[in-house]
Amino acid sequence: MNKSKLMYLQDIDVVSAYTKISSYDQDSEVKREQIIRTVKQAIQNELTERQRDCLTLYYFGNQTVEEIAQRYHLNRSTVSRHLKSARLRLKRVLQYYLYS
Numbered sequence: 001m002n003k004s005k006l007m008y009l010q011d012i013d014v015v016s017a018y019t020k021i022s023s024y025d026q027d028s029e030v031k032r033e034q035i036i037r038t039v040k041q042a043i044q045n046e047l048t049e050r051q052r053d054c055l056t057l058y059y060f061g062n063q064t065v066e067e068i069a070q071r072y073h074l075n076r077s078t079v080s081r082h083l084k085s086a087r088l089r090l091k092r093v094l095q096y097y098l099y100s
Contacts, residue, residue, distance in 0.1 A: 035097075042093040051086035053080055 043052055050072075057063045057071070067078045 014093070035094075036096050038094065039090065040095050044091050046089050046093055048082075051082050054082040055086040058083055 022055075043055065047055065053072075054068055057068050058065070063071075065076050065079045065083070069076045072079070
């Protein structure tokens with residue numbers, strides 16, 4: 001994953017959530033699995049279909065905003081907006097999970 005994409009992931013607190021787990025003991029592994037499960041559930045349940053598609057292609061499919069825009073016949077700015085909205089929704093879900 002390239003550096004700019006990692007910076008976006010920090011925006012949704014995945015990285016900070018992961019770094020809260022101090023060492024790899026059994027409790028840490030359980031917490032790690034809970035965070036991963038929460039992120040997966042949030043992606044499936046909290047995002048619109050288009051947000052989910054854009055997020056998945058961008059972060060896990062290693063496609064650029066331009067490639068996603070061409071695939072869905074959208075403007076680059078529309079894809080960027082979908083990605084930003086998806087990150088904000090995921091951030092809210094993770095903040096609720098981590099700090100409640």
